[in-house]
Amino acid sequence: MRTRPHESWERDTGARPPKQGRPPVPAATPDAVSLLALQRTAGNAAVARILDQERHAHGPGCGHATTESAAPPVQRAPTFTRTGAPAESDRDAALRMLDRVARTAERVILAGNPKARNKFTPHLAVNLLPDGSLGISGNTGKRVVTEQQRQTIEQEIRGFADGSAPRAGHNAWGSSADQRQRERQDRSKLRALDAGSYAEHHPESPELADIYEALHKPIRWFSIGTPVKKGVPAQHGEMTLLGEQVAAWKRAPRDPDDPKTVHMGGVKLACVACQWAFDAVNETIGRDLGYRVVAAGAHGQFFPNWLMPQWMRGEQAVVDVIRSRAAAIDAELTNDWVVNGELATGDFVHDPPDSGSEYESD
Numbered sequence: 001m002r003t004r005p006h007e008s009w010e011r012d013t014g015a016r017p018p019k020q021g022r023p024p025v026p027a028a029t030p031d032a033v034s035l036l037a038l039q040r041t042a043g044n045a046a047v048a049r050i051l052d053q054e055r056h057a058h059g060p061g062c063g064h065a066t067t068e069s070a071a072p073p074v075q076r077a078p079t080f081t082r083t084g085a086p087a088e089s090d091r092d093a094a095l096r097m098l099d100r101v102a103r104t105a106e107r108v109i110l111a112g113n114p115k116a117r118n119k120f121t122p123h124l125a126v127n128l129l130p131d132g133s134l135g136i137s138g139n140t141g142k143r144v145v146t147e148q149q150r151q152t153i154e155q156e157i158r159g160f161a162d163g164s165a166p167r168a169g170h171n172a173w174g175s176s177a178d179q180r181q182r183e184r185q186d187r188s189k190l191r192a193l194d195a196g197s198y199a200e201h202h203p204e205s206p207e208l209a210d211i212y213e214a215l216h217k218p219i220r221w222f223s224i225g226t227p228v229k230k231g232v233p234a235q236h237g238e239m240t241l242l243g244e245q246v247a248a249w250k251r252a253p254r255d256p257d258d259p260k261t262v263h264m265g266g267v268k269l270a271c272v273a274c275q276w277a278f279d280a281v282n283e284t285i286g287r288d289l290g291y292r293v294v295a296a297g298a299h300g301q302f303f304p305n306w307l308m309p310q311w312m313r314g315e316q317a318v319v320d321v322i323r324s325r326a327a328a329i330d331a332e333l334t335n336d337w338v339v340n341g342e343l344a345t346g347d348f349v350h351d352p353p354d355s356g357s358e359y360e361s362d
């Protein structure tokens with residue numbers, strides 16, 4: 001059994017099953033309230049698993065047995081969809097593919113720095129940018145992506161674009177069967193995307209074709225740098241990419257009644273402050289401009305030292321939302337544009353999973 005330090009929590013919670021002996025996951029359709037309740041009783045991993053399960057809605061030809069098909073359609077990110085908009089499920093395949101790119105990049109970083117696996121795991125957000133290229137951003141601060149890592153990741157991703165990526169991945173020695181299985185799945189889906197068979201399998205998700213195109217273009221990187229010491233406020237990668245989106249939305253407003261969904265992929269679920277920002281941007285900017293961002297869901301844990309990006313500081317309505325949401329949990333937005341407070345504690349650390357059953361096969 002491994003115990004991990006706090007800084008790994010944000011990224012680790014999504015991949016951990018509940019500990020043995022914990023209450024079974026309720027079969028009911030999750031909503032924000034029940035997920036919060038579940039989070040208290042069964043831990044974050046159970047919530048993350050439910051959110052993960054919601055990420056794929058089975059369609060004709062997808063080949064999945066659908067035990068959940070009797071349940072009403074589930075929106076994967078209920079917090080983001082309050083206006084009776086159509087379910088996100090038809091686009092899930094695209095978001096899942098962005099997540100695969102992020103995890104692939106993360107594995108490259110960990111393979112080049114095995115110590116990082118126990119010390120911390122890098123955070124990466126991946127998003128299809130308005131210009132059609134793939135944007136990748138890590139956090140600033142102590143978990144920043146270095147130039148050398150960027151080059152190695154580029155090389156890896158190029159392998160999926162030119163068909164040369166091997167089946168075998170990075171998880172071998174010392175990694176769990178579960179980690180290996182997930183990597184195999186990620187690699188096989190990325191290879192299938194390149195070969196065209198994945199998009200064929202998911203005709204409901206035309207964005208897959210855009211991701212395919214983007215993988216064949218230069219990647220746009222953000223927040224490449226040199227790690228700084230612990231304790232420095234960090235701008236999370238999702239927020240950096242969101243800034244690119246918001247700027248583009250303003251240049252090209254759409255019909256608010258037909259909003260375009262922008263998927264924010266990443267290696268793990270969003271932290272609490274990023275979730276506030278997604279909500280605030282959707283409500284105060286995206287709604288009028290005809291866009292909304294949908295991320296993988298949030299793991300519910302508050303992390304202090306969250307740095308508000310420069311672009312967001314000028315969005316008074318967004319700032320106000322974040323300030324009040326922070327105050328509601330006894331945190332604060334400081335004069336230095338940092339959301340600070342007590343690190344949320346709770347049952348966020350779990351043993352590595354011993355089964356791949358929580359992962360989608362598709």
Ligand SMILES: [Zn+2]
Nearest residue numbers: 058062064362
């Ligand atoms: Zn399926």
Ligand SMILES: [Zn+2]
Nearest residue numbers: 236270271274
């Ligand atoms: Zn975050």
